[in-house]
Amino acid sequence: MADMKALLVAVNAKYIHTSLSVRTLKAYANSDNVEMAEYTINERVEDILRSIFLKKTDVVLFSCYIWNVEVCLDVADMLKKVSPETKIIFGGPEVSFDDTEYMQKYDFIDAIMRGEGEATFKEWLEIGEMADGITYRENGEIIRNKDRELIHDITSIPFPYTDEDIEKNSGKLIYYESSRGCPFRCSYCLSSTTHSVRFRDMDVVKEELMFFVRHNVRIVKFVDRTFNADRKRTCELVKFLIDNAKNTTFHFEVAADLINDELVELFKTAPEGLFQLEIGVQSTNDKTIKAIDRKTDFEMIKRAVKLVQKAGGVHMHLDLIVGLPFEDFNSFGKSFDDVFNLRPDVLQLGFLKLLRGTKIRSEEEKYGYRYNSKPPYEVLKNDFISYEDVLLLKGIEEVFERYYNSGVFKGAMEYLLEKYNSPFEMFKKLWLFYDGNGYNKVGQSRNSLYEILSHFCDDELFCDILKLDYFTYNKGVNSPKWSLTKYDRSILKTRFDILTDEFIAENLSEYADIPTKETVKYLQFETFEYDVLSDCEKRRNIIIFDNKYNRRIRVCKDLKQ
Numbered sequence: 001m002a003d004m005k006a007l008l009v010a011v012n013a014k015y016i017h018t019s020l021s022v023r024t025l026k027a028y029a030n031s032d033n034v035e036m037a038e039y040t041i042n043e044r045v046e047d048i049l050r051s052i053f054l055k056k057t058d059v060v061l062f063s064c065y066i067w068n069v070e071v072c073l074d075v076a077d078m079l080k081k082v083s084p085e086t087k088i089i090f091g092g093p094e095v096s097f098d099d100t101e102y103m104q105k106y107d108f109i110d111a112i113m114r115g116e117g118e119a120t121f122k123e124w125l126e127i128g129e130m131a132d133g134i135t136y137r138e139n140g141e142i143i144r145n146k147d148r149e150l151i152h153d154i155t156s157i158p159f160p161y162t163d164e165d166i167e168k169n170s171g172k173l174i175y176y177e178s179s180r181g182c183p184f185r186c187s188y189c190l191s192s193t194t195h196s197v198r199f200r201d202m203d204v205v206k207e208e209l210m211f212f213v214r215h216n217v218r219i220v221k222f223v224d225r226t227f228n229a230d231r232k233r234t235c236e237l238v239k240f241l242i243d244n245a246k247n248t249t250f251h252f253e254v255a256a257d258l259i260n261d262e263l264v265e266l267f268k269t270a271p272e273g274l275f276q277l278e279i280g281v282q283s284t285n286d287k288t289i290k291a292i293d294r295k296t297d298f299e300m301i302k303r304a305v306k307l308v309q310k311a312g313g314v315h316m317h318l319d320l321i322v323g324l325p326f327e328d329f330n331s332f333g334k335s336f337d338d339v340f341n342l343r344p345d346v347l348q349l350g351f352l353k354l355l356r357g358t359k360i361r362s363e364e365e366k367y368g369y370r371y372n373s374k375p376p377y378e379v380l381k382n383d384f385i386s387y388e389d390v391l392l393l394k395g396i397e398e399v400f401e402r403y404y405n406s407g408v409f410k411g412a413m414e415y416l417l418e419k420y421n422s423p424f425e426m427f428k429k430l431w432l433f434y435d436g437n438g439y440n441k442v443g444q445s446r447n448s449l450y451e452i453l454s455h456f457c458d459d460e461l462f463c464d465i466l467k468l469d470y471f472t473y474n475k476g477v478n479s480p481k482w483s484l485t486k487y488d489r490s491i492l493k494t495r496f497d498i499l500t501d502e503f504i505a506e507n508l509s510e511y512a513d514i515p516t517k518e519t520v521k522y523l524q525f526e527t528f529e530y531d532v533l534s535d536c537e538k539r540r541n542i543i544i545f546d547n548k549y550n551r552r553i554r555v556c557k558d559l560k561q
Contacts (some may be wrong), residue, residue: 004087006059006125008036009052009075011068015040020175020223021063021092021117023160028118029125030158041067045074053082061113061121064092066353066376073106080108089124091117093190094375097357099135103142111136116180118157120148150194154180155201159208166215174217178205178237182225184255186282187292187359188321188352191225202233206240209250216247219276227252231260238266241274249315251276256301264307272313279305280319283327284338291325292360298338305342318344322393323352323379325360325367329389333424340423346405349397351390352379395431396424398440402449403430408473411465411532412453430456446474454482461538464530468543468552471526475547485527491542495525498542498555507553508546522548 008026010019022036037055039048052060052075060079062072069092076088091113095102099112112135113120120133129136133148151157154177166174179199182191212220228234241250256279267275283289284298308314318339322332340347354361354369354377361377363369368383381387403409404427420426433456434440444452450470454463463484470480479486499508499516511519524545531539533554544553 004033004058004125005056006031006034006061007052007055007057008034009060009062009072010036010038011048011062011071011075012038012040013067015042016172018169018172018174019063020160020177023165024157024177025061025063025117025121027158027160029122031125034125041071045071045078048075049078049082052079057086059087059089061089061091064090064094066094066355069094069375077106077108087111089113091121094356097193100142100144103135103137115148116151119151150180150196150198152198154198155204157200159204159211161211163215166212166217171218174212174220175223176208176212176220177223179224179227179229183229184226184295185293185359187363188324188355189225190355190357192293192359193357197226197229199230199233202236205237209237209241210244213245213248218247219249219251221251222253225253226255226258228254228258228263231258231263235260235262235266238263238270238275242266242270245274246271249273249276251278253278253280255279255296256281256304257296259304259308261307264311267308267311267314270311270313273315274313276315276317277308278317278319280321281335281339282319282321283324283332284335285324285327285331287326288324288331302342305344309343315346316344317346317348318342319348319350321350321352322390322397323382323385325363325382326384328384329386329392332385332393333422333428336424337422345407347400348405349393349400351394351397353377354379392428392431395435395440396427399431399434400427402444403427403453408446409450409453409466409469411469411472412462415462415465416457447477447480450480451482454480460484461530461532461536464528464532465536467526467528468532471524471543471545472552475545476524479526484529485540491525491527494542495520495523498525498544503555507544507555510549522546 008022010022012019019038022038026034026036035055035057037051039051048071060076062076064072072090076090079086080088087110088108089111090102090109095112096114099114102112103109111129113124114133114135120131123131124134129138129143130145132146134145136143161174177200179197181194181197182189183197185192209220252275254277279301281298281301282292282294289296305316305318309316320332320335320339327335354364354371370380370382372378372380379390381390404413416426417423434452439452450466454466463482467480467483470477496516499519504511504519508519524547526543526545528541528543529538531537531541531554533543533552542555544555546553
């Protein structure tokens with residue numbers, strides 16, 4: 001077995017993603033006969049097959065998750081047909097819990113590695129199917145070896161990244177693991193299937209994080225299920241990153257109720273953009289929270305979120321899940337309003353996935369779940385929410401992503417939200433308008449989204465606020481046709497009248513030593529009917545959009561109509 005050449009295959013959800021799993025398996029195996037290859041689910045299956053086939057390895061191991069297992073199955077099926085001598089192994093969370101079912105259904109799979117794969121893969125390379133944690137075929141029978149024990153000392157797993165790897169994947173998301181397991185037992189989560197939290201040695205973690213810092217990695221996303229499970233350790237790591245990191249952003253999934261005052265004080269000293277926090281609220285319905293085995297208190301979550309927001313500089317990402325027990329359409333609307341009113345930078349509306357191996361999947365009949373039988377096993381309906389309501393929430397999620405989470409309609413969103421008692425109701429009406437006019441039937445550019453929103457609310461002040469967003473978040477664009485004020489070429493002359501030496505010194509000092517003819521290349525002058533950077537009264541004025549330094553300057557008012 002030691003001489004066999006093996007290929008570890010990752011099929012990522014997006015081009016910007018990288019696979020931590022295959023890198024970790026390769027590092028742990030520490031063999032020159034092991035290589036890895038990454039693809040995306042958007043690539044043609046035939047192209048992935050061609051690439052794998054031409055590598056001519058003896059073994060191909062697919063790392064399987066809910067987002068890629070269908071692609072992996074298609075590729076593996078064809079690979080076995082064109083290269084029957086190649087051993088095909090599946091591993092990963094999607095195939096670990098119903099391994100026998102997969103083996104029975106797909107005869108081209110030669111073996112499945114269950115659970116944590118590092119030690120199993122390394123041992124399989126040495127002794128083959130006799131390794132613990134393997135399900136395999138022998139004489140037409142499916143043999144299931146005993147489960148492999150967890151790796152208790154995860155510091156023994158080598159760091160999976162190299163200089164060459166980081167340089168090759170410049171600009172992509174890099175994933176990192178400093179702990180495994182989770183202290184919580186949420187019924188919908190695979191992390192509930194393991195009953196311990198194991199930490200990587202602190203000094204080793206610091207050394208590895210400095211590797212990312214030295215390479216100016218753009219974003220490092222921790223895959224730790226609860227980064228702040230150990231509060232003391234969390235504070236030590238956060239302080240270390242504040243003291244040492246510069247150009248890298250670190251993304252953590254945290255439990256809000258474990259955020260303490262010491263951590264908040266540290267966040268106050270953090271540079272803006274250094275940290276992103278993701279918090280799974282999931283629901284604010286107490287009955288729902290109890291049913292999914294969570295012990296969170298929304299009042300504690302609110303307090304923690306507000307304290308972090310007050311500290312400043314930390315990007316906040318909050319999550320809700322559609323389709324949980326006892327959460328009907330109206331209850332979800334309340335959860336949405338409760339969480340939205342905290343004003344996170346991003347609010348993600350997820351739809352429940354009934355994952356293999358989770359408790360909630362075993363409660364299918366208890367709660368009347370009906371879900372897609374193929375991955376990602378997304379909920380269709382249950383005893384509390386109808387399929388019609390799920391469809392409506394899908395639509396609300398679509399316009400919410402486009403108009404709120406995109407962050408390029410901020411002024412317009414604030415204006416509209418002031419007109420509704422319920423944010424959820426506002427986004428529901430926006431979706432009904434969007435869907436009712438057929439906008440969902442074709443792809444919409446960002447520019448068309450602005451125009452659609454101008455039709456949703458025909459208020460003149462709103463139109464100017466929307467125009468302010470349009471020029472703030474879109475550099476070098478032409479005046480839109482829905483603008484109250486049509487573009488006037490006379491402003492080409494007016495801009496030179498405005499840009500006196502005194503005005504530049506006071507408002508645009510960075511351009512003081514640059515000829516005005518050069519300065520205007522970076523500036524866009526637009527006329528507004530309402531004073532949208534001041535009191536929003538109807539008063540014609542000009543706003544300069546500085547596209548180089550991303551700022552807006554209100555330069556004159558009371559212009560002649």
